[in-house]
Amino acid sequence: MPTLATALLQGLKDHGARELFGIPGDFILPLFKVVEESGILPYFTLSHEPAVGFAADAAARYQSTLGVVVVTYGAGAFNVVNAVAGAYAERSPVVVVAGAPGARERTSGLLLHHQARSIDTQLAVFREITCDQAVLDDPATAPQAIARVLRSARERSLPVYIEVPRDRVDAPVAPVPVLPRRTADPDALAECAGEIAALLGRAERPVMVVDVEIRRYGLEERVATLARRLGLPVVTTFMGRGLLQAAPDVRRGTYLGSAGDPAVTRLVEEADALLLLGVILCDTNFALSEKRFDWRHTVLAIDRGVRIGHHTYPELPIEDLVDALIARAGPEIAARPRTLPPLEDYPRGLVADDTPLAPSDVAAAVNDLLDRHGPLPMTADIGDCLFVAMEIDNTALAAPGYYAGMGFGVPAGIGVAAATGQRPLILVGDGAFQMTGWELGNCRRYGLDPIVLLFNNASWEMLRVFQPESRFNDLSDWNFAAMAPALGGHGERVATRRELAAALERAIARRGMFSLIEVMLPRGATSRTLARFVTGLKSARDRQAG
Numbered sequence: 169m170p171t172l173a174t175a176l177l178q179g180l181k182d183h184g185a186r187e188l189f190g191i192p193g194d195f196i197l198p199l200f201k202v203v204e205e206s207g208i209l210p211y212f213t214l215s216h217e218p219a220v221g222f223a224a225d226a227a228a229r230y231q232s233t234l235g236v237v238v239v240t241y242g243a244g245a246f247n248v249v250n251a252v253a254g255a256y257a258e259r260s261p262v263v264v265v266a267g268a269p270g271a272r273e274r275t276s277g278l279l280l281h282h283q284a285r286s287i288d289t290q291l292a293v294f295r296e297i298t299c300d301q302a303v304l305d306d307p308a309t310a311p312q313a314i315a316r317v318l319r320s321a322r323e324r325s326l327p328v329y330i331e332v333p334r335d336r337v338d339a340p341v342a343p344v345p346v347l348p349r350r351t352a353d354p355d356a357l358a359e360c361a362g363e364i365a366a367l368l369g370r371a372e373r374p375v376m377v378v379d380v381e382i383r384r385y386g387l388e389e390r391v392a393t394l395a396r397r398l399g400l401p402v403v404t405t406f407m408g409r410g411l412l413q414a415a416p417d418v419r420r421g422t423y424l425g426s427a428g429d430p431a432v433t434r435l436v437e438e439a440d441a442l443l444l445l446g447v448i449l450c451d452t453n454f455a456l457s458e459k460r461f462d463w464r465h466t467v468l469a470i471d472r473g474v475r476i477g478h479h480t481y482p483e484l485p486i487e488d489l490v491d492a493l494i495a496r497a498g499p500e501i502a503a504r505p506r507t508l509p510p511l512e513d514y515p516r517g518l519v520a521d522d523t524p525l526a527p528s529d530v531a532a533a534v535n536d537l538l539d540r541h542g543p544l545p546m547t548a549d550i551g552d553c554l555f556v557a558m559e560i561d562n563t564a565l566a567a568p569g570y571y572a573g574m575g576f577g578v579p580a581g582i583g584v585a586a587a588t589g590q591r592p593l594i595l596v597g598d599g600a601f602q603m604t605g606w607e608l609g610n611c612r613r614y615g616l617d618p619i620v621l622l623f624n625n626a627s628w629e630m631l632r633v634f635q636p637e638s639r640f641n642d643l644s645d646w647n648f649a650a651m652a653p654a655l656g657g658h659g660e661r662v663a664t665r666r667e668l669a670a671a672l673e674r675a676i677a678r679r680g681m682f683s684l685i686e687v688m689l690p691r692g693a694t695s696r697t698l699a700r701f702v703t704g705l706k707s708a709r710d711r712q713a714g
């Protein structure tokens with residue numbers, strides 16, 4: 169008969185988890201012992217809990233399955249709150265497994281180490297940033313509770329919380345079942361698909377807009393098929409950047425409102441029907457829209473619901489909707505005859521000369537590199553590096569574009585490398601690197617060799633563009649490249665286009681250790697995309713101030 173620990177780990181694996189990230193502590197040591205000795209799931213420890221949270225989140229995004237983070241009670245769990253909050257905002261199904269005191273400790277009458285206000289404060293905090301929770305204090309009900317919570321994580325693509333009292337780890341329990349997926353009511357699904365088909369059929373300029381949920385539910389291929397069957401051009405949101413990498417025939421670019429490619433902006437804002445699949449209606453995606461949605465001609469499928477006009481179909485999973493629309497659509501048809509924007513032309517052909525580097529040069533150099541060597545999974549932090557990522561040809565990208573929490577980039581890259589065995593390209597600014605970049609020191613243990621592009625402008629530049637008068641945005645130059653060897657990697661500084669192109673080629677050829685390329689940039693210089701974003705935001709604010 170399994171124990172609570174082995175049943176939980178096997179249950180995670182049966183629900184799609186492929187590895188876990190964590191940092192042990194005395195309240196979770198018994199479970200961590202089983203993690204190590206059972207071998208049910210590969211596990212990776214890093215140096216600070218925000219990093220294992222980000223790594224689990226990125227692993228979930230890249231594999232379109234559950235990510236798992238295992239932390240100790242209190243000090244460990246509260247350290248991972250920000251990463252889980254970001255996963256919630258961006259709909260990444262991270263399973264938080266947190267240690268907790270045992271039954272006897274609870275009644276000792278003593279305040280326990282790692283305890284905050286009360287023993288259950290940890291559960292109360294995670295209730296706010298997860299969609300379902302279970303406290304495994306009763307072996308008789310634990311398997312069903314685990315099954316219920318893991319199904320919630322998969323169906324909602326949101327984080328969940330599982331609390332493991334440390335005196336329950338070895339309790340004998342029944343195996344964790346996998347509960348059946350809750351599908352759409354067939355009549356509601358038929359009615360909804362029919363209504364959407366009619367709306368699109370009446371339109372002359374319909375457009376499909378896609379965002380993170382089509383990745384979370386592994387729907388990219390089916391969505392591309394649907395677009396071909398309906399003859400719809402597809403645009404990604406800012407958050408959805410990197411989606412449909414394998415479908416360049418349908419993908420027409422990324423919608424950035426007034427900061428984006430005018431042809432793509434026109435395509436979306438002049439559409440007479442919008443099919444929004446998995447789209448988060450957030451400011452990052454739509455703050456720069458020059459036109460508000462006309463809900464009479466807009467369909468939004470997200471979070472197991474479908475809104476059409478001013479009515480909603482509840483409990484209608486997006487994967488069922490996409491399948492139903494594909495089933496109704498005829499054979500592939502050519503896009504309706506109208507001028508479509510050319511596929512976005514990304515900067516390429518960087519002249520490798522002695523011109524000092526500007527941020528957008530990095531995008532051109534990376535596009536040239538990927539043209540020569542093939543795509544690399546990419547992670548980006550918040551900062552101008554994320555806007556440079558918008559100038560890099562559509563390659564898979566994991567970045568906190570909406571939640572916008574710094575520190576994600578490097579741990580996320582480590583998570584992708586550990587989970588998938590692929591070699592990621594990590595984009596990070598100096599400010600964000602100061603937060604979590606040191607996690608690169610863990611690459612040696614696991615034989616990971618990411619390529620890190622560190623944008624060193626000795627500045628919190630994204631803040632400076634909004635508030636140039638503030639001197640607190642001035643950072644000192646930490647000379648990060650010089651520290652790379654001590655962390656087990658290779659580091660070099662580049663200041664010209666020639667140096668960057670050569671360093672990238674050397675990094676591609678260098679295997680078995682991380683390669684950190686410190687790109688020296690002047691304060692005040694930003695990418696073309698960030699400059700347009702800031703201009704767009706300022707004019708949007710002026711319009712609102714009216």
Ligand SMILES: Cc1ncc(Cc2c([C@H](C)O)sc(CCOP(=O)(O)OP(=O)(O)O)c2C)c(N)n1
Nearest residue numbers: 551552572573574597598599600627628629630
């Ligand atoms: C955890 C955390 N703390 C603070 C912020 C605010 C913030 C930004 C956003 C607006 O909230 S952008 C930014 C500066 C980033 O500096 P760096 O990494 O060097 O990149 P760059 O120089 O390209 O700006 C900060 C501090 C944040 N997003 N996340």
Ligand SMILES: [Mg+2]
Nearest residue numbers: 597598599627
């Ligand atoms: Mg900076």
